[in-house]
Amino acid sequence: xxxxxxxxxxxxxxxxxxxxxxxxxxxxxxxxxxxxxxxxxxxxxxxxxxxxxxxxxxxxxxxxxxxxxxxxxxxxxxxxxxxxxxxxxxxxxxxxxxxxxxxxxxxxxxxxxxxxxxxxxxxxxxxxxxxxxxxxxxxxxxxxxxxxxxxxxxxxxxxxxxxxxxxxxxxxxxxxxxxxxxxxxxxxxxxxxxxxxxxxxxxxxxxxxxxxxxxxxxxxxxxxxxxxxxxxxxxxxxxxxxxxxxxxxxxxxxxxxxxxxxxxxxxxxxxxxxxxxxxxxxxxxxxxxxxxxxxxxxxxxxx
Amino acid sequence: xxxxxxxxxxxxxxxxxxxxxxxxxxxxxxxxxxxxxxxxxxxxxxxxxxxxxxxxxxxxxxxxxxxxxxxxxxxxxxxxxxxxxxxxxxxxxxxxxxxxxxxxxxxxxxxxxxxxxxxxxxxxxxxxxxxxxxxxxxxxxxxxxxxxxxxxxxxxxxxxxxxxxxxxxxxxxxxxxxxxxxxxxxxxxxxxxxxxxxxxxxxxxxxxxxxxxxxxxxxxxxxxxxxxxxxxxxxxxxxxxxxxxxxxxxxxxxxxxxxxxxxxxxxxxxxxxxxxxxxxxxxxxxxxxxxxxxxxxxxxxxxxxxxxxxxx
Numbered sequence: 001x002x003x004x005x006x007x008x009x010x011x012x013x014x015x016x017x018x019x020x021x022x023x024x025x026x027x028x029x030x031x032x033x034x035x036x037x038x039x040x041x042x043x044x045x046x047x048x049x050x051x052x053x054x055x056x057x058x059x060x061x062x063x064x065x066x067x068x069x070x071x072x073x074x075x076x077x078x079x080x081x082x083x084x085x086x087x088x089x090x091x092x093x094x095x096x097x098x099x100x101x102x103x104x105x106x107x108x109x110x111x112x113x114x115x116x117x118x119x120x121x122x123x124x125x126x127x128x129x130x131x132x133x134x135x136x137x138x139x140x141x142x143x144x145x146x147x148x149x150x151x152x153x154x155x156x157x158x159x160x161x162x163x164x165x166x167x168x169x170x171x172x173x174x175x176x177x178x179x180x181x182x183x184x185x186x187x188x189x190x191x192x193x194x195x196x197x198x199x200x201x202x203x204x205x206x207x208x209x210x211x212x213x214x215x216x217x218x219x220x221x222x223x224x225x226x227x228x229x230x231x232x233x234x235x236x237x238x239x240x241x242x243x244x245x246x247x248x249x250x251x252x253x254x255x256x257x258x259x260x261x262x263x264x265x266x267x268x269x270x271x272x273x274x275x276x277x278x279x280x281x282x283x284x285x286x287x288x289x290x291x292x293x294x295x296x297x298x299x300x301x302x303x
Numbered sequence: 304x305x306x307x308x309x310x311x312x313x314x315x316x317x318x319x320x321x322x323x324x325x326x327x328x329x330x331x332x333x334x335x336x337x338x339x340x341x342x343x344x345x346x347x348x349x350x351x352x353x354x355x356x357x358x359x360x361x362x363x364x365x366x367x368x369x370x371x372x373x374x375x376x377x378x379x380x381x382x383x384x385x386x387x388x389x390x391x392x393x394x395x396x397x398x399x400x401x402x403x404x405x406x407x408x409x410x411x412x413x414x415x416x417x418x419x420x421x422x423x424x425x426x427x428x429x430x431x432x433x434x435x436x437x438x439x440x441x442x443x444x445x446x447x448x449x450x451x452x453x454x455x456x457x458x459x460x461x462x463x464x465x466x467x468x469x470x471x472x473x474x475x476x477x478x479x480x481x482x483x484x485x486x487x488x489x490x491x492x493x494x495x496x497x498x499x500x501x502x503x504x505x506x507x508x509x510x511x512x513x514x515x516x517x518x519x520x521x522x523x524x525x526x527x528x529x530x531x532x533x534x535x536x537x538x539x540x541x542x543x544x545x546x547x548x549x550x551x552x553x554x555x556x557x558x559x560x561x562x563x564x565x566x567x568x569x570x571x572x573x574x575x576x577x578x579x580x581x582x583x584x585x586x587x588x589x590x591x592x593x594x595x596x597x598x599x600x601x602x603x604x605x606x607x608x609x610x611x612x613x614x615x
Contacts, residue, residue: 036417039410043424046482050427052450053440068453114334121331127324133332140343144542144592146568146585150353150578151346154360174338205327234434236545241573252435259439261552267443274436285430289423292430293489 050278057081057271064268081276084269088258091246093273096254103165103239103250104232107172111228112221115175119183120209124195134184141177145237153241167242179224186220187213223291226284233280251277350582358579371583382584384559385567392473392563393540396480401532404484408491409521422492429485438479438549442466445475445550466550469558476561479546487532494528495521526607534599541592544569564588 051071056064057080059073067074085093121127122134156167190213198208239250249257255277259270285292329336354371358364375382407425411418431437444450445465452462465471502520511519522529544565547555553570555562568588572581 127328
């Protein structure tokens with residue numbers, strides 16, 4: 001809207017000649033200043049809580065109360081990090097990070113590779129029932145997981161898999177509907193000629209997948225991997241259900257226990273450990289922003 | 304290579320390839336299909352069965368017919384508290400989120416310098432939105448001695464116990480949801496970029512103002528995207544769990560005003576292990592979400608504009 005109004009003021013030529021003095025609010029530089037002033041202020045307000053969290057994690061135990069709203073502490077201290085890292089019950093955050101990286105790393109690897117394989121099947125092989133199963137898969141996107149988690153829990157409990165990573169990782173061998181859908185869309189955009197040429201050269205469907213399609217899937221796979229990592233890193237419900245022993249806790253679970261209002265009162269350390277848990281997320285966000293934005297814009301992935 | 308050679312082999316061996324395609328096709332989708340049957344379909348069927356039992360993980364089960372549903376609708380006051388809390392949350396948070404998303408998307412739909420930076424800043428809260436860290440941060444911000452009370456204290460106001468007051472607690476969760484409008488914003492932004500600039504130019508020549516342009520051009524052309532965002536956000540809203548779990552420490556306090564449906568279901572299923580009852584709750588949730596989605600779909604013909612309709 002902003003820029004089109006801008007347009008109208010300039011493209012009507014008679015205005016300039018009959019009214020040489022444009023009102024100051026409509027002058028281009030004025031609009032630019034107003035735009036940047038307004039948008040920048042709103043943007044800062046948006047990220048203020050996050051900056052505040054990082055800032056507070058660097059405040060000393062007094063300053064956290066006396067200088068509560070400040071983003072930059074008067075006196076930067078890293079004590080909160082060393083105190084927080086000690087964790088609880090003689091288990092340090094080293095263990096929690098190790099568990100989280102196992103869950104998010106292995107989980108992402110399984111999810112994305114399975115999704116790519118399945119997506120190829122849906123996108124390029126014409127088999128009986130293809131549309132039916134694709135429709136079923138899209139329907140599962142809208143399904144509340146609550147209708148599945150209870151029997152899943154009973155099943156994994158019967159298998160004696162509580163307090164193992166199997167219930168967290170095994171279901172990922174089937175990929176994830178969001179990513180399958182996204183990669184299917186991507187493969188459909190790859191021209192068929194290469195497939196056909198490979199077919200002439202005696203390449204089967206499996207060969208075409210590995211030699212022709214997979215190398216071209218890089219952007220889609222990166223996007224899927226980023227989102228999969230995010231969702232797994234931030235996942236709370238699954239670890240909450242299946243990991244009861246603290247030495248198996250992921251960072252999310254550990255943060256919850258660590259920040260329990262009835263026990264912990266060291267806010268600085270809570271802020272420090274919370275900030276730290278966001279670092280992997282932000283590093284990926286900054287490095288791969290382009291993939292993220294395109295991934296959401298083109299497929300409507302939720303963030 | 305000539306064209307004839309390229310087109311030749313795809314048509315010819317159709318018969319022999321048909322059977323092979325089935326084998327290869329199902330081979331490729333087998334990871335998903337097997338996982339879907341094992342971890343999706345079978346649990347769903349079992350869950351449906353459990354809804355008619357009093358299954359308890361330690362005590363076993365008896366078939367009790369519709370008793371779970373009777374208890375839910377006529378006896379369990381906490382159930383209705385959770386319905387009320389969830390409906391209030393969804394009805395307020397989802398439209399707020401979409402309005403913010405659209406407003407900011409329109410602000411950022413310009414070729415000015417620095418837009419990429421702004422876009423990242425507006426999206427940042429959503430990137431970390433589902434995390435425990437942000438939920439913990441939110442709880443500390445609205446704590447008795449937290450940031451908000453500190454700030455209003457600077458203006459001489461008395462501090463408020465945001466998370467302990469039945470009128471205010473849910474608003475902290477609504478605010479948290481509204482703050483995370485990044486994904487619908489990016490989807491709106493992609494939709495706005497599709498609208499041809501000539502439409503606005505000719506509207507300007509006809510003397511249309513900004514408000515007219517929005518209601519006559521922008522919004523109608525954007526309705527498919529609004530529709531998509533609405534469906535996705537409604538579903539996500541009804542399933543909100545983590546934030547409420549952390550901010551109220553899993554209690555749904557005060558007075559069950561933040562006891563979201565998914566949270567209450569979790570408490571029944573995994574705290575008191577009344578898994579039959581929780582399954583019944585899950586199926587009611589599924590039916591409600593499906594109905595809502597169906598209603599949005601059914602009414603979409605009235606307000607969603609698809610370009611292909613032009614020809615009709």
